[in-house]
Amino acid sequence: MFQTHYKLERYTIGLMLAIIVVASIGGTVEIAPLFTIDETVEKAPDMRVYTPLELAGRNIYIREGCYACHSQMIRTLRDEVERYGPYSLAVESQYDHPMLWGSKRTGPDLARVGGKYSDEWHSMHLNNPRDVVPESVMPAYRFLKQTELRMDDLPEHLAALKELGVPYTDEMIKNAASDAYGQATPDSTQAQGVKARYGAATDIRAFDADPGVVTEMDALVAYLQILGRLTDAAYRPDQETAATQ
Structure with missing residues (x-):
């Protein structure tokens, strides 16, 4: 085998052609599935977009390197499904720019963490992880509750995502800052606008337990609480199976 390779290296054109053939095979394997993406990606008519507050929390999640x-x-491995819940579907990440699938798990997978713990648990965990998980090696993020959330630039964030195909409406973009405030302050006049634009099931509450000011803690907890809940597509096969039994 090595003798053949050594002989091939002596002929520039032959080596170049061999490289092109190998690269073409690899490229075809990677590119070909894209032509059938409409057939392979699941449909999720109930899929909703991130609210401005959740999007701000996602930006903080990325900023702090949580991924x-x-x-x-x-x-799709059995032990993962039993531990974390239904395996992830491609459609669940269609509005994620960038995607946060990740490959390393110093901490647990968070794809279905939404609704698993209370807002108080998340706030305590982010403030000092050892308070709720004694063996945790996660750093503390106490500053999140002390840092007021910047909201004036949220319309630009939504507008940029709209250019990438996320179906934000002009009204959503225009009201992004007030909707972020309203989602974390349930008694405010802005709260009703959030439900009107993002759906009646949208979580509207003081995520950090302090309705007086919207903090980065509010945003990050709101984001964590929606993970795995933008659509119920992952649970639908179980529901259809149960209906036929």
């Missing part, structure tokens, strides 16, 4: 220790993609 380096937490994946957001449950594989």
